[in-house]
Amino acid sequence: MNFRSQLARSLRLGLPLLALLAACGAPEQPQGHRSGGITITGMWGTPGINGRVSAAYGTIANHGTEPDSLIAISSPAAPLIEVHQMVEQEGMLRMRGMKWPVVIAPGDSLAMAPGGTHLMLMELHQSLQLGDSVTLRLSFASAGQREVRFQIGNQQNKPQN
């Protein structure tokens, strides 16, 4: 499986959809409500070596009454970010990329924690050290763009935003 082509395909499919949703959704709902459905909490990330990887964890919750979809994630820290899940198969732990868009049902959340689901930052532009800050821009079909800033930490010592 090729993650990059999958991402490109998702973007090709997702962006027009986003435009469509924004176009028909905007006049009806006030700005505050429309983006009020999604909350991103408890984000933190692991240290990573320049050119290699880092994982980010936290919870993306949909408090709205309609499903919302995470369409893409970008960051100045890494050119490629995906949502991965760890699965155990044939006696091995494997990473599996979640397909874009990642749909979050109303009242549901995407909970990311070590050993489960993570945001994978790949090909890091520079090493991420303990205490460094990372900014992510998450694009949702309904909630629009959200920016989160979080710290690099250790598992035992998760810094809060």
Add this chain to the structure above:
Amino acid sequence: MSKQPLQVLLMNNGPGRSRNVWESTLAALLLLLTAILFWGCGNAVGQASRSYQLTDEHGRAVTFPNDYRGRKLVVSYIYTHCPDVCIVTTTAIEKVRKQLAGKGDDVSFVSITLDPRRDDTTALRQYAELRGIDTQNWHFLTGAESTVDSLLDDMGLVRRRSFIEQNESGRETYFIDHDDPVVLWDREGAIRDRFKGTTLNSDDVAQAIHELP
């Protein structure tokens, strides 16, 4: 693993299989023999049959496992492109190490790379430094690909490269699906216990280390 013959034997004696007296006697004798073998090994579950020339995170030559004889050893397997599982394991081991503080002078920790192709000395040193790991008694080992691969094979490490891609500059990107054992070795170099890195309970491991002969 030396446990296998026992399992095979038990499976051959499953229900529905017609047996005669001789077969039963033979099975009993083999079981007895296996038991004696286990007894003789003093509960060891394995042993490295040879030694491997490796390099630690500072580029120092290490003969594994010989250089650690006389010390209790906690062996884990990681690679620096591993974003999640290896870090869970590494963090859990760090917790064990802190728990042993003061009582762990005779314990060494070793993390062997699953990815000798990309994990050179520098990458492993950065991996440790970024996590604030004191490498005084925790070594991150790599070596020639063929050496590390045969070590991993000998240790029964199940692993497989996945998501292999070439990027624009022709550099290969991949991850490694792998097993996550944390293995305890005694001072004689016998393998005594095996834990799962991602679900490691630091109390259990600290206790097991304490009880190692």
